[in-house]
Amino acid sequence: MADQPVPLYRLLAPRHWLTWLGLGLLRVVVMLPHRSRMKIGRTLGRLAFRLAGRRRRIAARNLQICFGQLSPEERQALLRRHFESLGMGLVETGVCWWVPDARIRPLLQIEGRDHLDAALARGKGALMLTGHFNPVYLGGRFLTMLAPVTAIYRPHENLLLNEIMRRGREASAKRAVSKHDVRGLVGALRANHAIWYAPDQNYRGKYGIVVPFFSTPAPTNSATSRIARISGAAVVPFFPERREDGSGYRLTIRPALDDFPSDDPISDTLRINALLEQRVNETPADYLWIHRRFKPAEAGQPDPYADI
Numbered sequence: 001m002a003d004q005p006v007p008l009y010r011l012l013a014p015r016h017w018l019t020w021l022g023l024g025l026l027r028v029v030v031m032l033p034h035r036s037r038m039k040i041g042r043t044l045g046r047l048a049f050r051l052a053g054r055r056r057r058i059a060a061r062n063l064q065i066c067f068g069q070l071s072p073e074e075r076q077a078l079l080r081r082h083f084e085s086l087g088m089g090l091v092e093t094g095v096c097w098w099v100p101d102a103r104i105r106p107l108l109q110i111e112g113r114d115h116l117d118a119a120l121a122r123g124k125g126a127l128m129l130t131g132h133f134n135p136v137y138l139g140g141r142f143l144t145m146l147a148p149v150t151a152i153y154r155p156h157e158n159l160l161l162n163e164i165m166r167r168g169r170e171a172s173a174k175r176a177v178s179k180h181d182v183r184g185l186v187g188a189l190r191a192n193h194a195i196w197y198a199p200d201q202n203y204r205g206k207y208g209i210v211v212p213f214f215s216t217p218a219p220t221n222s223a224t225s226r227i228a229r230i231s232g233a234a235v236v237p238f239f240p241e242r243r244e245d246g247s248g249y250r251l252t253i254r255p256a257l258d259d260f261p262s263d264d265p266i267s268d269t270l271r272i273n274a275l276l277e278q279r280v281n282e283t284p285a286d287y288l289w290i291h292r293r294f295k296p297a298e299a300g301q302p303d304p305y306a307d308i
Contacts, residue, residue, distance in 0.1 A: 005163070005166065005167075006159065006162075006163045008160075008163065011159060011160045011163060016159075016160045019158060019160045019161060020160070023160075023161075023164060026090070026091070026094040027094060027098055029041075029091055029094065030091060030094040030095050030097075030098055030099055031098075031099075034107055034247075034248065035246055037091050037095075038088050038091065038242075038246065040087075040091065041084075041087040041088035041089070041090060041091035041092070042084040042087055042088060043087065044087035044090060044091070045083040045084035045085065045086050045087025045088065045090075046080075046083065046084060046087070047087075048083050048086060048087060049079075049080060049083035049084075052083075052290075054308060055290040056079070056083070056290075057308045058289070058290055058291075058292055058305060058308055059079055059082060059083075059289035059290045060075070060076075060079055061304055061305060061308060062289045062291075062293060062294070063075045063078060063079060063082075063289060065214065065216050065294060065304060066214040066216070066280070067284065078284060078285055079289075081285035082284075082285045082286075082287075082289055084285075085134045085285050085286050086134055086290070088134065088135075088242070089134030089135060089137075092134075092135055092137065092138040093137050093138075095138060095141075096137050096138055096140070096141045096168055096172075097164060097165070097167070097168035097171070098168075101145055101172075104141065104142075104145075105145065106248070107247070107248030107249055108142055108145075108248060108249055108251060109243070109248065109249065109250045109251070110142075110146070110250075110251050110253070111250065111251070111252045111253065112238075112252055112253035112254060112255075113146060113253060115236055115253045115254060115255050115256060116128075116143075116146060116147060116194065116236060116238075116253050118234075118256070119194075119233075119234035119236050119256050120147055120192055120194065122232075122234060123192050124189060124190065124192065124231060124232040124233045124234070125188065125189030125190065125191070125192050125193050125194065125195065125231060125233040125234075126147070126189075126193075126194045126195070126233060126234050126235075126236045126256075127189065127195055127197050127224070127227060127228060127231075127233045127234070127235045127236065128143060128194050128195060128196050128197055128236055128237075128238050129197055129198075129199075129224065129235050129236065129237045129238070129257075129272065129275075130196065130197070130198050130237065130238055130239060130240075131198050131200040131239075131276045131279060131280070131287065132198050132200055132201060132287070132288040132291065133239065133240070133241075133279075133283065133286045133287055133288065134286045134287075134288065135240045135241060135242060135249065135286065136196075136198065136240060138240060138249065139196070139238065139239070139240030139251060140173075140196040141172055142240060142249070142251045143194055143196060143238070143251075144172040144173055146194075147193070147194045148174045148191075148192070148193045148194065149172070149173045149174060149193060149194050149195070149196070150173060150174060150175040150176065150177060150185070150188035150191075150193040150194075150195045151169045151173035151175070151176040151177075151196065152176075152177060152178075152179050152185070152195060152196055152197065153165065153166075153169060153176050153177070153178060153179065154178070154179050155178070174193060175188055175191075175193065180205075182223065182226075182227065185227060186227060186230050186231045189227070189231040189232075189233040190231060194236075197224070197227075199220070199221040199222075199223065199224050199272065200213075200220070200221075200272075200273075200276050200293075201221075201288075201291055201293065202218065202219050202291065202292055202293055202294070202295050203219050203220055203221040204219050204297050205221070207221055207222045207223040207226065207265075208220065208221060208222070208297065209222045209265070209266060209269060210297050211266060211269050211270050211273060212270070212273065213273050213276075213277065213293065213294075214277055214280075216294055217294070218273075218293055218294050219295070219296075219297040220269055220273065221269075222265045222266065222268070222269045224261075224268065224269070224272060225260075225261035225262070225265040225268040225269070226261075226265070228260060228261045229261050234256035234257075235256060235257045235260050235261075236253060236254065236255075236256045236257075237253075237254040237257070237275060238251065238252065238253045238254065239251075239252050239254075239279055240252075241283055241286065242286075257271075292305050
């Protein structure tokens with residue numbers, strides 16, 4: 001794995017005690033039956049709605065930008081459902097780390113597995129394209145049950161959380177590479193791995209461009225085209241979702257994108273944004289609205305979050 005293990009006994013200092021407490025409670029919750037832990041997740045989300053004022057205001061502003069056609073009352077109801085979804089997503093992250101496949105597999109319904117198999121049959125890997133939806137990390141865990149997976153990670157500033165996340169990756173993924181390590185990512189594709197890839201957050205790096213997302217300019221990562229071109233990998237959209245009856249999850253794998261990449265990275269990025277917009281409209285409460293998606297790329301440009 002890409003980052004070095006740290007013995008847990010080195011992370012017992014008082015500054016980590018609150019994190020230890022939270023992790024301990026989360027581990028207890030994820031051992032409960034599925035419906036019970038999801039009920040607790042919704043309760044945690046309702047609590048966060050009351051306590052996380054700034055994140056609540058950011059999410060409300062994003063919903064105003066993207067769903068301005070809704071009434072204020074409808075957006076407020078959507079905002080509340082979003083925080084319930086966030087709480088469930090927190091519990092699902094613990095499921096990724098600690099719950100064995102044997103307990104997860106009965107909850108999972110898979111649609112379109114043949115699209116993943118067809119992509120990997122080409123021998124050049126599969127760039128599994130998705131967005132930051134609340135069940136998304138659990139979606140990555142689902143993929144590890146279907147194919148060799150390389151996990152993309154971003155080191156966490158909290159050393160204890162970083163170590164727990166590292167151990168969670170090692171429990172299921174074949175390899176891990178940093179989100180900034182394009183060479184490592186391409187190498188994993190050439191090893192014919194599937195890679196969870198979500199390029200939909202605010203991005204101002206080397207391959208950042210500003211293109212519309214819900215008709216609003218948004219700094220966006222255009223590297224998907226470059227990675228697909230260099231590696232020859234198929235770009236395969238996939239989306240995990242919670243089933244409406246609360247019985248588990250549906251993992252939908254769509255056909256690989258045709259004629260991708262094109263000669264125009266901007267056109268390719270617009271195509272990806274349109275695909276993600278369609279999916280957001282299908283499950284709007286599950287998208288990660290607490291992220292400042294529309295933060296301007298350059299100083300002096302209007303900042304929709306300036307008064308938050």
